[in-house]
Structure formats: C-alpha cells, structure tokens
Amino acid sequence: MRRISTLYAAVLCVSSAFAQPGVLTKELLIQYTPEWKGERFPDGRPKVPDGVLKRMKSVTLEEAWAQLRSAGFNHQYEDGWFEIHAGKVLVGRALTAQWLPGRPDIEKVIEEQGKKDGRIGGTNAWPVDMLQPDDVYVCDHFGLKQDGPSIGDNVGNAIYAKTHNGIVYDGAVRDINGLNELENFVSFVRYYDPSHHYGTLSSGKNLNSTMVSINGPCRIGQALVMPGDVILGRNGGVIFIPPQLAERVVESSERTRLRDIFGHQRLEEKKYTAGQIDARWSRDIEADYRTWLKENENKLTVPASEIEKILQETPPAPPQRPTAPPTAQ
Secondary structure (H helix, E strand, C coil), X not given: CHHHHXXXXXXXXXXCCCCCCCEXXXXXXXXXXXXXXXXXXXXXXXXXXXXXXHHHCCCXXXXXXXXXXXXXXXXXXXXXXXXXXXXXXXEEEEEEEEEEECCHHHHHHHXXXXXXXXXXXCHHHHHHHCCCCCEEEEEECCCXXXXXXXXXXXXXXXXXXXXXXXXXXXXXXXXXXXXHCCCCCCEEEEEECCCCCCCCHHHHHHXXXXXXXXXXXXXXXXXXXXXXXXXXXXXXEEEEECHHHHHHHXXXXXXXXXXXXXXXXXXXXXXXXXXXXXXXXXXXXXXXXXXXXXHHCXXXXXXXXXXXXXXXXCCCCCCCCCCCCCXXX
C-alpha cells in the first residue's frame, strides 16, 4: 500500500510541474502504468485499441474476473449499482475523478487555479471537457446522495456528446428522465436523487464536496481504478480491467466462446456425448474442432484473424490413458 499512498500524495500535491491541482502529469501517468506498452493519449493515459473495446462487449464478467484473478488483480470488481439502461453493456476507457468532503480553503485554491488555467464552469465540468470518444467517466463521489448529484441532464448530455458512452459514478445523479433519453448512456451509479450538488465556493456554508483529482487513481467501492483501465459493466456489476490485460481477457473469452459453440452444436447433432464434450477433448475431437473453425471462420463473431491464430498453434496434447498398476510379485 505504500506505493499507492505515494501516488495518492502525488495526485493531491500542488506541483510546479502542472498548473491544475490534482491532475496527474503525463510523466506520472506513464510511471504508474509501466506494464502498458501500447499507444497513449497525449496526456499519457493508456489507449487500448478500439478493436479490443469492440470485442470486449461480448466478454462476461466471470471470464474477465478469472483472467484478472490469475494475474494477481483481486480488487477490480464492484456491484450494488442503480443502472441506467439496464440490460445493455458498458465498455470504454476510464477517465477518473475524485471528490472528497468539502473544504473551503482547498476549494478556493482549486477554483482560483482553474480560472488561471482558463477552465469553464464548476469543477464538476472540468473532467468532462477532457473526455475523448469511447471514454467512460469514472468518478468517486464517496457515495454522496442527498445534495450530492453533480451530474444531471446538462452534464450528462455533455458527457454523452464527448464519448457517446455512459459513466460509472459512486454517487447520485439527478434529472433521471433526461438521462434515460440518451440511448447509449449506459451507466452504473449509486443512486438517483432529485436534489442538487453543493460543490463550489458559491455554495457558501452548504459546500459538501471538493473535487481533488482528475486522471489519478480512484477508489470505486472496493476497487482501485487507474486512468486508461477498460471498463466492462453488465448484469449489475462493473469490472475494471488494467489496460495491459484487456487483450488477454478478450482472447480468452473468445476461445471459450468458440469451443462452447462447437461443443453445443456437436451435442445437438448427437455426434458426441456430454461426457466427451465436458471432459478434455480427444485428438479426434480437437481435429474436428479445427476443421469446424476453418470452415466457419468468416461466419463466427470472433475475428477471422484470431481464428487463424488458433489454427496455427499446436493442438493441445490428448489425455493420456491411465496405466495399469504393477502386478504384485
């Protein structure tokens, strides 16, 4: 936890390296996402390819969870959400923000610096201005409900115009009817509440929260989220996938899906028994599977390039027959 504490302190510090308090520099974003070797946004945030995001929409939470656990990431899932457009799938790259309970002296410094930097509107609009297509705005508002909604239909429409995507918001939203009108604003939030937020100095003594971080590490429930993580939200839960694991998650899911489709088809055809399909496949079944892949590679939901990759790999070894125990002398 010491490493994370150091990063958290760096996010909160007002440094000469960047003007806006709490905005992680490009150098720090790169430093704290060292396992990502791919493209980045100009601000240093990892940019998982669009193609991987598209394929991620077919991944189940269980499939993603299994891959993250096997890689040692044990705190990347959170549920207990109020969903907007329940039943749809949310996928995108995280841009993060964090609020803390309101404190006027810090709020004053942040707002004054925002004016110098040319930022427009209240602090709740600042991360929205930074969003890119296919981003997911991920925000920790420490579960604030009454007098907590910093996102209503105006801010929601601004987010939607930037990303054509939804949000993961550990707090409350308002104007739920307006948000529901945004067809692909697939979102996971804690609450709906008709009240409005007190998050600027103009709130006076009602000030209840201060935004202290943009594009930094963010706690969502029991999960730690980093800028550039891939968000997968579906079936009531959200999993936050480190960018370096996104393609691995997708490929593992696709391989599982292909084998399931083949197995179910062959069972329906009564070519194999349930015991044969549910166990480790024999050499003959593996050969049949590869023939089926080749015949159907342009008809399946998995890209043909990925199917070709599977076909070029060495087939798994067949199960060994059990040897008889040695004869007693």
